[in-house]
Amino acid sequence: MPRRATEDSLATRLIVSIASIGFIVLFLLMPLITVFSQALAQGFDAALTALEEPDAWYAIKLTLFTAAIAVPLNAVFGIAASWAIAKFDFWGKGFLVTLIDLPFSVSPVISGLVYVLIFGMAGWFGPWLRDHDIKIIFALPGIVLATMFVTFPFVARELIPLMEDQGREEEEAAVSLGASGFSTFWRVTLPNIKWGLLYGVLLCNARAMGEFGAVSVVSGHIRGQTDTMPLQVEVLYNDYQFVGAFAVASVLALLALVTLTLKSFLEWRYADEIAATHRH
Amino acid sequence: MSLIVDKVTKRFDRFAALNDVSFTAPKGAFVALLGPSGSGKTTLLRILGGLEFADTGRVSYENEDWLAKPARDRRAGFVFQHYALFRHMTVEKNIAFGLEVRPRKIRPGRAEIARRVKELLSLVQLDDLGRRYPSQLSGGQRQRVALARALAIEPRMLLLDEPFGALDAKVRKDLRHWLRSLHERLGLMTIFVTHDQEEALELADLVAVMNQGRIEQIAPPQELRDKPATPFVADFLGQGGEREAAVIPLRPRGR
Numbered sequence: 001m002p003r004r005a006t007e008d009s010l011a012t013r014l015i016v017s018i019a020s021i022g023f024i025v026l027f028l029l030m031p032l033i034t035v036f037s038q039a040l041a042q043g044f045d046a047a048l049t050a051l052e053e054p055d056a057w058y059a060i061k062l063t064l065f066t067a068a069i070a071v072p073l074n075a076v077f078g079i080a081a082s083w084a085i086a087k088f089d090f091w092g093k094g095f096l097v098t099l100i101d102l103p104f105s106v107s108p109v110i111s112g113l114v115y116v117l118i119f120g121m122a123g124w125f126g127p128w129l130r131d132h133d134i135k136i137i138f139a140l141p142g143i144v145l146a147t148m149f150v151t152f153p154f155v156a157r158e159l160i161p162l163m164e165d166q167g168r169e170e171e172e173a174a175v176s177l178g179a180s181g182f183s184t185f186w187r188v189t190l191p192n193i194k195w196g197l198l199y200g201v202l203l204c205n206a207r208a209m210g211e212f213g214a215v216s217v218v219s220g221h222i223r224g225q226t227d228t229m230p231l232q233v234e235v236l237y238n239d240y241q242f243v244g245a246f247a248v249a250s251v252l253a254l255l256a257l258v259t260l261t262l263k264s265f266l267e268w269r270y271a272d273e274i275a276a277t278h279r280h
Numbered sequence: 281m282s283l284i285v286d287k288v289t290k291r292f293d294r295f296a297a298l299n300d301v302s303f304t305a306p307k308g309a310f311v312a313l314l315g316p317s318g319s320g321k322t323t324l325l326r327i328l329g330g331l332e333f334a335d336t337g338r339v340s341y342e343n344e345d346w347l348a349k350p351a352r353d354r355r356a357g358f359v360f361q362h363y364a365l366f367r368h369m370t371v372e373k374n375i376a377f378g379l380e381v382r383p384r385k386i387r388p389g390r391a392e393i394a395r396r397v398k399e400l401l402s403l404v405q406l407d408d409l410g411r412r413y414p415s416q417l418s419g420g421q422r423q424r425v426a427l428a429r430a431l432a433i434e435p436r437m438l439l440l441d442e443p444f445g446a447l448d449a450k451v452r453k454d455l456r457h458w459l460r461s462l463h464e465r466l467g468l469m470t471i472f473v474t475h476d477q478e479e480a481l482e483l484a485d486l487v488a489v490m491n492q493g494r495i496e497q498i499a500p501p502q503e504l505r506d507k508p509a510t511p512f513v514a515d516f517l518g519q520g521g522e523r524e525a526a527v528i529p530l531r532p533r534g535r
Contacts, residue, residue, distance in 0.1 A: 170364050174381070176329055180381070183381045273368070
């Protein structure tokens, strides 16, 4: 084999390879393996029994339910926001872009606290909500709201650069060919962004299921009522129920792995099409 | 006169892109808008296509108030400088687009659309490439797909923005002749933007020389050469083969 000009010596290559593989194993693979091995420390049946525990089972359902509401809504809002930002010029656009990033820059705990201050008993709307018998804080609506706030930027962040890069010409072409606004969006804009959208939705979903800080503040930790999976893991761990804690953690990790596998599969299956929407 | 542009003005912020532009063109004319970059020629074309809105002024085409019609109702076949082909659709789907988005009442049937697409593919000499994606085509092929797509809607006028700008010299010459003969066959009012005076003089029946948002002179090529109305026209046409340095962006942008 001819040597390439950019090729380094064997020693350098070995050191760099070992360093990176070692890093990946130590910081990414080991924790994942630990989660599963701890869950199965007392056998598969023990782990399964821990999951069948009503509170644990409820936490799993609550997490999936929360994600099922928050993710589709954030996908819609994310598309709307990036469509407006990438395809139109208006006053205050820069401010809007900054605002979209807010959930990323603010600590999740503060995000949760903000909702407590607005909707909690002592908050602005607290008395009104109490009088009308609407529960937001320490209840499902609060958990959904907090999750949505924290995961809002994922879809928009993914789509804005993609849409800006694609420009407005295809939409203009569609309109000049007689397409209505809806037709243009449905037939031209959406197909062009669908892979970016999918990626954003998967990331958003992973984070929505895993969110701890913000949800922890608004949920009030009511077992079997407002404890999502991450919160349940903490509760069980603090109770020294290690098998239970790691069993729930394993389910959470599995959901994340399924998400990643799905993404890789789709990227592999539609590689040509993905390349086509990114090239000119 | 078939096309009457009357005192059209357009400003972007404080910069006047078009300043009181007026001209007329007869039915089926082949018009070139010629000028250096920033002279307002693309803005004028986009206003005719309904992609940009004039601040003041009127345009009448075939006795209709042209500016009152939204872009989608004008049936103005617009060919973009960078083609703006739908990248996720095959060539066939691109060409069929204008027919498929028609309201149900006036939409041709599937078989009819397929027949028209086939016809257009052969008109632009791309018979075997219907199943390809735009990214799998050369520049000249993309240009012809863009043209076929615009022709599919049976346009009332054809608007071309720097149609040969991004092509190499050989392909440019071929396409030029082909476009001229296509125009003669279809008899369609065609307006194209160019900064290449040779291209404008060779192709068009009428050349509008533009500078700083105004039309300096509009006349047939011979008259422009013989009797330039302003020093700018004389100077711009007198440049011989010299052209404005072509700065072709790698990716198409909004305008």
